[in-house]
Amino acid sequence: MTQLETSSKKDTKTVKVTFAVSPRGPYTATEPGGTTIATVLAAAKKHFRVVDDPQFVYVLAFDGQDAAGDATLDDVAGDARHVKFTLVKKITQG
Amino acid sequence: MSLDLESQLNLVRDEADVVSFLTSHAGGIDRDDRLGDGKGDAAVYWATVRPRTHPDETYFARFEWFTYPYEPPSIKFATSVRGSLTAPTAWPVVVGYRPQSLDICRPMCREGFATHPEWNQGSTAWPSTGNPFLWVVELVQYHLDNEYESRFA
Numbered sequence: 001m002t003q004l005e006t007s008s009k010k011d012t013k014t015v016k017v018t019f020a021v022s023p024r025g026p027y028t029a030t031e032p033g034g035t036t037i038a039t040v041l042a043a044a045k046k047h048f049r050v051v052d053d054p055q056f057v058y059v060l061a062f063d064g065q066d067a068a069g070d071a072t073l074d075d076v077a078g079d080a081r082h083v084k085f086t087l088v089k090k091i092t093q094g
Numbered sequence: 095m096s097l098d099l100e101s102q103l104n105l106v107r108d109e110a111d112v113v114s115f116l117t118s119h120a121g122g123i124d125r126d127d128r129l130g131d132g133k134g135d136a137a138v139y140w141a142t143v144r145p146r147t148h149p150d151e152t153y154f155a156r157f158e159w160f161t162y163p164y165e166p167p168s169i170k171f172a173t174s175v176r177g178s179l180t181a182p183t184a185w186p187v188v189v190g191y192r193p194q195s196l197d198i199c200r201p202m203c204r205e206g207f208a209t210h211p212e213w214n215q216g217s218t219a220w221p222s223t224g225n226p227f228l229w230v231v232e233l234v235q236y237h238l239d240n241e242y243e244s245r246f247a
Contacts, residue, residue, distance in 0.1 A: 020111075020229035021221035053217050064119065064146050064239040088236050091190075091200055091218070 013073050013080070017044040017060065019087040024048060027087075031073060038069035044087055060085040097137040101162040108163075108227045109139075115228060119235055120144050124175065140175040141231060145186065146239040153186055155234055160204070163226045169203040169234070170196060185246045188237045193246035202230050 017027040017040065027047040031040065041060050045051065050058055060067045062076050062085050077083040097105075109123070116123050123141040126134035141155040154175055158168040171184040171193075178184070185193035190200040197205035201213040207220065214220070221229065 019224070020232055021224040021226055023223045055218060061236060061240075064235065066240050086232060086236075088233070091202070 011081075013077065014082045015040055015073065015085070016082070017047075017085045017087050019044075019048050019050075022048045022050075033074035034072050036069065037067045037071050037073070037076065040073070040085065041069065041087075044085070048087060050087075050089075056089055056091040059088050059090050061088050097159060098161060101159060102136055104162045105159060105227060108225045111225055111228045112139075112141075112231050115232060116141060116143065116235070119239075120149060121235070123231070126176070129176065134176075140172070141234070142175070143235055143238055145242040147242060148244075151186075151245055153238070154184065157227075157230070158204075163222045164220075166202065166204050166207055166220045166226075167230065168205060169198055169230070182246050186238060187243040187246050188241045191237070202233055 012030050012032050015027075015029045015031050019026075024047065027044040029040070029043060037060055041058065044060070045058055052058060062083070067076050067085065073083055109125070112123055121141060121143045123139055125136060126138035126140065127136045128134070129140075135158075137159045139157045139159075141157060143153050143155055145151055154172045154177060156168075156170045156172050156179065160167075170179045171186070172179050173181050173184045180196065182193035182196070185191060185196075187193070191198050197203075197209070199209055200206045201210070201218040201220070207213050220226070
């Protein structure tokens with residue numbers, strides 16, 4: 001990969017996180033491509049004023065799939081400039 | 095069943111986002127009284143959903159609302175749109191989904207809250223803000239996309 005291609009991939013991305021039951025609008029931010037999913041998740045949870053508890057955790061889903069916390073925006077979305085996540089309340093009782 | 099006017103209007107307001115979401119996931123949704131002869135139930139919606147890893151497996155989830163957005167829907171899987179609701183083979187194998195009981199035991203539907211009344215309190219209570227219709231449909235799709243094992247045999 002050329003230096004230009006590497007630089008391009010690490011450019012900032014616009015991030016949008018939606019949470020259907022929040023009375024607040026979506027979380028939006030501009031982040032470097034090397035930003036981890038865990039960082040985006042923490043900021044989104046703060047925006048939506050939600051916290052994990054013993055019965056469930058909040059995760060980010062990208063294109064329907066769980067996004068790993070240690071992955072970066074570049075890992076998840078490649079060269080895409082705009083990245084959309086859904087905040088999921090992962091409930092474990094059954 | 096007869097749904098109060100406020101609930102009907104609230105569902106009409108929120109269903110557009112549900113349609114958009116399911117369409118983007120190779121699925122769809124229809125309100126029962128808009129099918130065929132138009133004599134169906136405005137409180138019932140039929141969603142067609144598919145697991146990300148098994149796109150050839152089609153599931154038909156029936157959502158029945160009693161008051162919206164204040165109470166959770168009943169969620170059942172059917173053999174087809176307006177099909178049988180008593181076939182375990184219509185159900186996906188997902189943790190918390192109980193094909194042999196024909197219910198979902200999670201704090202996201204009427205059946206789950208009936209089995210565990212304690213879920214009506216605190217952080218597991220049914221959310222009535224934003225778009226709960228979209229939320230619960232997103233949750234079903236998320237389970238299919240991330241926790242699906244197979245069709246119940």
